[in-house]
Amino acid sequence: MxxxxxxxxxxxxxxxxxxxxxxxxxxxxxxxxxxxxxxxxxxxxxxxxxxxxxxxxxxRCRSPISYVQLKFWQVYAQKESDLLDRYAAEHAQNLAERNLTSFFQQKPPEVFVTPDRNAWEKVSSFFHFSTKKLHYSILHKYVETDLGPTGARRPSGVSEGGDLAIPTVLSFVDEGRAIL
Structure with a gap:
């Protein structure tokens, strides 16, 4: 040196x-x-x-998901996130307006439906990828399984196949957090 x-x-x-x-x-x-x-x-x-x-x-080469499906999934996840933000803001504003109106008019509040704590916990949990039941997000899974009719098959995102560990290519789902 x-x-x-x-x-x-x-x-x-x-x-x-x-x-x-x-x-x-x-x-x-x-x-x-x-x-x-x-x-x-x-x-x-x-x-x-x-x-x-x-x-x-x-x-990406080892992923069980095709490139086109992955692109759709990414677009879906972004749109769902944007819509969730917008709906949550509107819902919170409507609830606040209802409470303020009730307070200032000294009347009992109108009925206002908001998801319960268990529903919020289910849609806030980690997303686990499965090829047996392909859901594009935890919210999609909640709507299809918990809100769907019991025993009825809902075709909007369900596919057949074996269960699989979370592919690395799906790191954009829930900011890359996953339960293994």
Whole structure:
């Protein structure tokens, strides 16, 4: 590393940052160290990016879900999230208006239907991918199984097949959280 430099260079290396070294080539040595650290840093970044690319490619190649279905799933998840935000804001506003109207008019409140705590917990839980019953989100699963007629088959997202662990390619579902 320091070939051709003063012999005392290595022994006084720890004094370089403080400026207390008597080695005349101090700036050259510091420039070499900075350059080497830059090269190592860029190599580390490049290797991490390459590993991430390879893992993504392998995950997508091994996925039981086709590319077109995956794109649909991603669009569905985004639309459901957007609509949930909008519906929740509207529902909260309507409930607040009902409560304020009831308070200021001193009348009993009108009946207002809001999902119970158990329903909120079910749609807030982790989403577990299954190829037996393909649901595009935990809300989709709740609507199909808990709100659907008992024993009736609802075809909007159910497919047949064996159960499977959560594929890495589905990391966008519930922000990549999953129960294993």
């Amino acid at each position: 320091f070939t051709g430099k003063a012999p005392q260079c290595q022994s006084e290396l720890h004094r370089f940052p403080c400026g207390k070294s008597s080695v005349p080539e101090k700036e050259d040595v510091l420039a070499t160290i900075r350059a080497e650290s830059q090269v190592l840093g860029w190599l580390l970044i490049a290797s991490i990016m390459t590993a991430a690319l390879l893992l993504t490619c392998v995950a």
